[in-house]
Amino acid sequence: MSQVYLRSLAWREILARVFEGQRSQTNVSPEWLVNPATRRRLKLDYLYPELGVAVRFAGLTAKGQRRQSDWEVLEAEQRDQTRAELCRLNGVQLAIIQPLKDPVEELDGLLRVLSRASRLAAQEKGSPARKRARMDGLGKAHRVATDLRGRIRKRPDQMMATLAERWRDREEGLVSELQRDRARENNRKRKAGVKKLKALRPGQRVQHSAFGPGVVTGVQGEGEEMRVSILFDASQERTFLANLVADKLRLE
Secondary structure, X not given: OOHHHHHHHHHHHHXXXXXXXXXXXXXXXXXXXXXXOOOEEOOEEEEEOOOOEEEEEOOOOOOOOOOOOHHHHHHHHHHHHHHHHHHHHOOOEEEEEOOXXXXXXHHHHHHHHHHHHHHHHHHOOOOHHHHHHHHHHHHHHXXXXXXXXXXXXXXXXXXXXXXXXXXXXXXXXXXXXXHHHHHHHHHHHHHHHHHHHOOOOOOXXXXXXXXXXXXXXXXXXXXXXXXXXXXXXXXEEEEEEHHHHHHHEEEO
């Protein structure tokens, strides 16, 4: 496994811990982040809107991608400067992190960004509750980042490898949770659809997403065993399990 890939995973775990509990947007291009030189939107890897903080990874080269020329490196640096300035003008402090560099130094940069965002939050006017929530969130992020910095400083390579492994575990957990949520939602929809089909009566007109319009000729059974027979206008009669046809059938 490449060093670039491992470092990228480790930094994603670092950010997940530092900003735990905060709403985040990933791979986002806000409408205000437009490069005036090209009129194209620039991208942020992470945006934490309630904290006024964003993160952009730099210095990464995709597998198989050729090495950038000096001119391309200069252009990338200019884009980063433009990105940071646009963020500042819109109340967002940008941390540019280079995963392949010394993680302690990169964390120092992130801590400076968090400190700057805290100073600005302390000066902002508006809702006291919103200001307090922002200050608390930034304070927590700063404490977690400081703790991680100390732990990484003692054993940088070992700690970054461990963090990369933890991110893989986190991703697997997120995928499993997403699959469970999707299964629960599909089951809920299926039950709701079956409940709706209980109102079907012989002679009622229906519309099937694949077979078109037809008329109900029979309804037998209950629950998961409920079956619906339909004579379609094409003179073809079919019988379906209600829980399999519920999302494909519309009452007329």
